[in-house]
Amino acid sequence: MSDLNLINTLQLKIFVTVAEERTLKAAAVKIGQTPSAISQNIKALENFLGVTLFERDSRPILLTKAGRRLFALARELLQKNDEILEAVRSEKKKYETLRLGLGESAAGSFGPQLIAELNKIITSVDVVSGLTLPLVSALMSEKIDVLLSPYPIKDEEELEREVLFQEDFVLVVKKGHEPIISEEAFQTLIISRPLIEYNQDSSDRIQADRLLRSLGQKPALHTSVSTSYLVVGLVSQLDGWSLIPPFNLWAAGLSSSEVDFYPIPGRSLTRTYWMVRKQIRNHALSQLVGEITKKVLTERFLVKMERQLPGLSRFIHVPGK
Structure with missing residues (x-):
């Protein structure tokens, strides 16, 4: 077959885009060329085919x-x-x-960027996200190969673990609230404003409860919910407060712009994110997942986080970075 009989796929793509957008200007924006270049490609395609493809005097095309x-x-x-x-x-x-397997906060933050990178080297990536404990069950029953989770599952000898990153919990209050910097201000907040917390099956709730017990203070009111979006949204709507990891704050989406965050006064509470797998599974692949996760975090996601929520990335620590 002569090359002269081969249709130009770029010209075809331009033709289809113009037909869908119905104006040269809109097609040019979508494709990233000038309207003049779009017009020239359409004309070249018409000359090649020997037919007129568009009604030139109609608007839209x-x-x-x-x-x-x-x-x-x-x-x-x-x-x-x-x-x-x-x-x-x-x-x-x-x-x-x-x-x-991706924990809720990972799926709602760096998850899309991580999956995009994994797709470059893996033919099929199947992702399950949600709360930690159901994901642990899926790992133990071999329904997933690798789990990125804030729960180390220390009592299972058949599992191998690697620390991906650590994050310090932050104190979240409604935007515009008087800054909570001193321990005294924190104690006053606990007894005067409602605590918004995760449901009892959340590992983050368990850690936060331990810290509150160590303070010897009982919150005046509290509301329990299942998602980070609700936690952060209710902090704003009810003028409440919460203790949550930075990735959970990010995963709250638009609600994160309605709150301020601070280090926990006089206390430290850290969540470790782990990569967990069964020993019988592909070690080289899981090791690669860990390396790519850390690269995505340091080179892409934390840069984006700092741009949109300035100061939040300083609460996140990636080993070796």
Whole structure:
């Protein structure tokens, strides 16, 4: 077959985009070219095919009969093109599958960036996220291969563990609240404002409860919820307070912009995030997951966190970084 009979896939992509966006300007923005370049590519495609693809005098742009026929075929061809590229490129991937468990705060923070990086070297990445204890059960029953979790599962000898990072709990109050810096101010806060905390099956709740017992103070009121979004949102709505790890604060999304955070006055409370796997599983793959996680954290996610919530990243410590 002569090269002269091969259709230009870039021109096809531009054609499909113009047909979908219905203006040259919108198509140019989406593709990242100038409207002039878009127009030239469309003209070149029309010359190659020997047909007119668009009604030039209509606004927004409309397809001709030939254009409508090509549009249906072009989308199918471009999809096949993507499938071919993905199939060939996947041969370069080092591993076939990974079943990954992510704690709630990991999934809601650096999880998307981590999964994107893992997809570059693993053909199939299946992710399960949620509370720690159900994920531990999934690991023990071999429904997942690797777990990134704040729970070390110390009493299981068949498991191997590696510290990924540590984070210091922060005291969260409604934005604009008088700064809570001294221990005296913290004690007053405990007995005067409602505590918003996680449900009893949360490992973060267990740690926070231990700290409060050590202070000998009982909160005036408290509300228990199941998600970080609700914890942080209710701190703002009820003018309450909470003790939570920084990644949970980030995972609260838009609600995190409605609160202020401080070090816990006179106290230290740390959560360690672990990578846990069974000893019989692929050691090289889990080691690679750990390395990529730390790289994503230090080079990408913590930079983003500091930009959006200045000062929060200083409460997070990645070993060796």
